[in-house]
Amino acid sequence: MGRKLLLDKVNVPGIREYEVYRREGGYRSVEKALKTMSPDAVTEEVKKSGLRGRGGAGFPTGMKWGLLAKPEGVPRYLVVNADESEPGTFKDRYLMEYIPHLLIEGIITSSYAIGSNRSYIYIRGEFAWIVDILEQAITEAKNNGWLGKNILGSGFDCEIYVQRGAGAYICGEETALLESLEGKRGNPRIKPPFPAVKGLWDCPTVVNNVETIAAVVPIINDGGEEYAKMGIGKSTGTKLISACGNIKKPGVYEIDMTISVEEFIYSDEYCGGIANGRKLKACIPGGSSVPVLPANLLLTTAKGEKRMMTYESLADGGFATGTMMGSGGFIVLDDTQCVVKHTYTLARFYRHESCGQCSPCREGTGWMEKILLNIENGKGKMSDIDLLWDIQRKVEGNTICPLGDAAAWPVAAAIRHFRDEFEWHVNNPEDCLRRNYGLAGYADPVPPTPKGELAGA
Amino acid sequence: MSVQFSDQAMQEVKRIINFYPEGKQKSAVIPVLHLAQQEFGGWLSVETMDCVASILNLKPIEVYEVATFYSMYYLKPVGKYIFEVCQTGPCMLNGSDDIIKYIYEKLGIKPGGTTADGMFTLKTVECLGACGYAPIMQLGKNYREHLTKEKVDAIIEECRRSQAQNN
Numbered sequence: 001m002g003r004k005l006l007l008d009k010v011n012v013p014g015i016r017e018y019e020v021y022r023r024e025g026g027y028r029s030v031e032k033a034l035k036t037m038s039p040d041a042v043t044e045e046v047k048k049s050g051l052r053g054r055g056g057a058g059f060p061t062g063m064k065w066g067l068l069a070k071p072e073g074v075p076r077y078l079v080v081n082a083d084e085s086e087p088g089t090f091k092d093r094y095l096m097e098y099i100p101h102l103l104i105e106g107i108i109t110s111s112y113a114i115g116s117n118r119s120y121i122y123i124r125g126e127f128a129w130i131v132d133i134l135e136q137a138i139t140e141a142k143n144n145g146w147l148g149k150n151i152l153g154s155g156f157d158c159e160i161y162v163q164r165g166a167g168a169y170i171c172g173e174e175t176a177l178l179e180s181l182e183g184k185r186g187n188p189r190i191k192p193p194f195p196a197v198k199g200l201w202d203c204p205t206v207v208n209n210v211e212t213i214a215a216v217v218p219i220i221n222d223g224g225e226e227y228a229k230m231g232i233g234k235s236t237g238t239k240l241i242s243a244c245g246n247i248k249k250p251g252v253y254e255i256d257m258t259i260s261v262e263e264f265i266y267s268d269e270y271c272g273g274i275a276n277g278r279k280l281k282a283c284i285p286g287g288s289s290v291p292v293l294p295a296n297l298l299l300t301t302a303k304g305e306k307r308m309m310t311y312e313s314l315a316d317g318g319f320a321t322g323t324m325m326g327s328g329g330f331i332v333l334d335d336t337q338c339v340v341k342h343t344y345t346l347a348r349f350y351r352h353e354s355c356g357q358c359s360p361c362r363e364g365t366g367w368m369e370k371i372l373l374n375i376e377n378g379k380g381k382m383s384d385i386d387l388l389w390d391i392q393r394k395v396e397g398n399t400i401c402p403l404g405d406a407a408a409w410p411v412a413a414a415i416r417h418f419r420d421e422f423e424w425h426v427n428n429p430e431d432c433l434r435r436n437y438g439l440a441g442y443a444d445p446v447p448p449t450p451k452g453e454l455a456g457a
Numbered sequence: 458m459s460v461q462f463s464d465q466a467m468q469e470v471k472r473i474i475n476f477y478p479e480g481k482q483k484s485a486v487i488p489v490l491h492l493a494q495q496e497f498g499g500w501l502s503v504e505t506m507d508c509v510a511s512i513l514n515l516k517p518i519e520v521y522e523v524a525t526f527y528s529m530y531y532l533k534p535v536g537k538y539i540f541e542v543c544q545t546g547p548c549m550l551n552g553s554d555d556i557i558k559y560i561y562e563k564l565g566i567k568p569g570g571t572t573a574d575g576m577f578t579l580k581t582v583e584c585l586g587a588c589g590y591a592p593i594m595q596l597g598k599n600y601r602e603h604l605t606k607e608k609v610d611a612i613i614e615e616c617r618r619s620q621a622q623n624n
Contacts, residue, residue, distance in 0.1 A: 075478075087545045087584040118478070125491065125529045126585050128598040161476040166487050166527030169583070183483035183519075185526040201481060242589055244547045250589035288546055288584075329588070331547050345546045349583045352528075 018140035042113035048224030050236035055209030087288035088329025092210035169353035188401035235310035246334035248272035278334035286326020289406035291413030350407035364395035378432025536578035547588035
């Protein structure tokens with residue numbers, strides 16, 4: 001049983017309420033930071049912890065804070081990215097819904113470190129009921145002296161506000177999020193300047209994911225070095241993994257990044273194996289944007305080593321044979337699932353969510369969706385597979401923000417590892433068509449061609 | 458038709474504007490549009506958007522360009538109950554296609570359509586961020602999770618009962 005730092009108290013009855021959270025040791029990090037540490041000392045602990053951004057990019061958090069510009073007389077802002085929209089990812093929702101004070105505590109401590117007197121939680125618009133939960137927690141924290149003016153007599157002022165989005169995946173990209181927070185369309189900005197220099201209302205801004213900010217609490221409580229002792233190499237501390245798809249026990253799991261992918265999928269402590277007595281066919285371990293891997297490469301790296309649930313091990317082999325930790329959205333496909341169809345739903349997602357600013361992404365995502373739908377419906381040609389490959393290459397790296405890459409990678413990986421399944425669709429159009437419901441775009445899963453790389457059961 | 462927020466809604470607008478530093482009330486446009494949609498029949502008419510613009514001291518175009526960008530705003534009338542069914546990867550793996558098809562058969566509306574009595578709209582949406590509880594849909598403020606045909610039946614009944622009570 002791995003040690004937990006974020007969700008260890010999540011099952012305590014009433015932990016959503018302030019009194020219970022406080023009784024269980026809540027808000028100690030704020031006391032410690034504001035009474036005994038300088039803001040720079042807090043940042044130093046976060047640097048020592050090796051904490052990496054939990055939203056997907058994995059950028060070192062302490063370094064991000066250290067890069068923040070601090071011109072005289074200009075306000076600085078902390079913005080928490082709660083725009084959780086990456087398919088397969090639902091960890092932040094869980095944390096905010098069940099232990100909201102952990103996030104509020106993390107925001108106060110982090111705001112102190114970077115000198116933000118006004119911090120925002122930008123939450124996706126669909127999570128309407130969680131806005132109420134967070135506002136309740138903020139009110140409770142304020143009533144108990146953890147927010148407002150001169151907190152704990154330290155001279156530090158802080159307020160937290162919750163801003164709801166309105167349905168746009170792109171607003172999870174930090175500069176699009178800032179545009180949205182300023183009341184505009186969520187079009188990403190060209191970087192540089194980075195938000196650390198010119199962010200919200202042109203002021204220096206740190207944008208961090210919910211889980212990242214929550215992790216600051218145990219880091220300050222126990223010290224950065226203690227946190228860094230957990231995990232392997234540069235994957236320190238714990239990571240929330242939201243597991244979904246065809247597994248027995250979908251849900252949010254806190255892992256300490258020392259377990260193998262195999263253990264994560266098959267152990268009863270985590271996913272509990274593949275549902276309905278099926279076999280593992282493929283998996284997207286870090287949210288829909290990261291490359292899909294077939295079972296054999298997922299469990300064992302190309303070097304023949306056991307693949308671990310760490311940033312480095314998941315990425316081992318590059319995109320040729322590896323993938324990424326990403327946001328920790330762990331999507332499992334069993335052997336009845338069609339990779340072409342699954343990839344089509346992701347392509348549709350990215351076409352829908354492209355902001356339209358950059359031509360390669362705006363046009364490319366639409367092309368990829370249409371070609372994939374054609375192939376899925378038995379209307380594809382062999383040359384379409386190469387065309388698809390060509391388009392994804394023209395989208396990747398040619399856009400202002402990473403949405404272009406995020407749209408290209410799943411398509412590239414699907415062709416790279418499951419090309420025979422694409423070819424099967426082209427060679428068996430009747431089989432594809434017969435399974436179509438007749439409602440445009442809604443086709444039944446096609447049984448895949450048998451592959452020699454299924455695992456488990 | 459002139460559009461006017463209720464006193465209670467205006468209180469909420471003022472609370473939201475206070476989230477932002479002085480002069481930055483443009484930031485309030487997204488939450489205020491949510492509120493407007495709720496106040497004025499579940500969708501945003503041009504009059505409603507103009508009203509939001511005047512409250513926030515913005516040009517109407519600044520409101521239109523936001524309202525047309527985000528998928529949660531409706532620019533045309535919709536049914537009283539909107540079934541926003543997720544259809545992205547993880548929900549698809551757990552049978553969201555069957556759920557969409559079942560709603561289509563049961564209510565006779567394709568995605569994007571509204572029943573003749575104005576009760577139900579079916580909308581397919583992209584990832585709602587609840588993949589572990591798939592298949593799911595959003596109904597009003599909340600999610601309905603682990604959907605089955607039986608659950609869809611019960612939800613439709615629940616909406617009809619709720620509507621009958623309100624009349």
